[in-house]
Amino acid sequence: MHRTNLTAATADESWGGLGPELAPATEPGLRPEVADGNRMVLVQGPDVVFSAEVDDDRCGVEYLRTDRYRSPVAPLRAAEARAVGGQGQPSWYARWAHRFAGALEASPIGPLHEGRWVLSRRLVEEGTPRTGDGPAGRWRSRLLDDHPDGYVDWFTGSWGVMPLRRMPPPDDGRVKSYRKQAREGVLPPVLLWWFSGLNCYVILDGHARLAAAVAEDLEPTVLTLSRAPSEERARAGTDRALSTYHLTMSVLDGPHPLTDRRAPAGAASRLLATQLHDVEVGHAPTRAWQMPAARRTGPGTPRA
Known part of the structure; x- marks a missing residue:
């Protein structure tokens, strides 16, 4: 695996994300399979993790979990969490991103396959319910x-977060241990995976860590894994951002220049940096494989 540290959106951040790239012919141990235009399963090794069926009118999707999911990341020890330190700082996210990338590369039951990926702090909340309850x-x-x-x-739950196994209760032993780490400010981030077939994130690792943060009424820290945008899409996004910037600067430098252009010029530069960063860490569609005929009628498949 080749890894590239991505550019941050602002000058005061030292890390914007991690760009792992895997060689051709890398096959995933965790992968979506689809059939008949609206049937889907998530397979991990020989096991079906969940099955789903998309509505004919494309308004949503019904799913069934099987409780067979296994995390591709080995359990994170408290000593390791405390050794990383500096929770929430760019360097802290960077260290955990490299830790997760190494674990996913080594795991035979993870979702990585050939091509470019992104591990970043980007968590899109568009379409998710908003409450004032902290x-x-x-x-x-x-x-x-x-x-x-x-x-x-998909009208109210897009960009939500789906556990791949039952969420543990607040008094679960692992959750209690993680709640202590949350209070100490050393709780590792939750690892999410953008799954475009469901139009939501799924939890790859950190079900108990998420439960602990929620039990402590703390904002969970997350790292999201997604396929990197295609070169064509990235180029188009970059061209749009540069076009907007150049148009703004041409107005500022036009026949009626502002007395003090520093503030709007600075705002245009910051917007350009943010847009270029968003292009770099954008979520590309999740790749899916054709569902084998045997799986279409086997246990755990969607209802026909």
């Missing part, structure tokens, strides 16, 4: 944790 209330509202089955309404 971090715990906001995250409870965006969690798609009906178990074992549920429904993602």
Whole structure:
């Protein structure tokens, strides 16, 4: 795996994300499979993790979890969490991003396949419910944790967060341990994966860490994994951002220049940096594979 540290959106940040790139012919141990235009399963090794069926009118998707999901990341020890230190700082996110990238590369049950990926702090909240109940209330509202089955309404639940196994209760032993780390300010981030087939994030690692943060009414720190935008899409986004910047600067330098152009010129530069960063860490569609015929009628497949 080749890794590239991505440019930050602002000058006062030292890290904007991690860009892992895998060689051709890398096959994932965790992968979506699709059939008939609206049937989907997430497979991990020989096991079906969940099955789903998209509405014919494309308004949402019904899903069923099987409780067979296994994290591709080995358990994170408290000593390791405390050794990283500096929670929330760019360097802290960078260290955890490299830690997760190494774990995913080594794991035979993770989602990485050939091509370019992004690990970043970007968490899109468009379309998710908004509440005024603090971090715990906001995250409870965006969690798609009906178990074992549920429904993602794409009008109200897009960009939500789906656990791949049952969320542990606040008094679970692991959650208690992580709650202590949360109070100490050393709780590692939750690792999410952007799954475009469901139009939401799924939790790759950190179910208990997320439960701990919610139990403490703290905003969970997250790192999101997604496929990197295609070169064509990145080039188009870059061209649009540069075009907007050049248009703004031409207005500032036009026949009626401002007396003091420093503030609007600075704002235009910051907007350009933000837009270029968003292009670099944007979420590309999740790749899916054709569902084998045997899986279409086997246990755990969607209802026909």
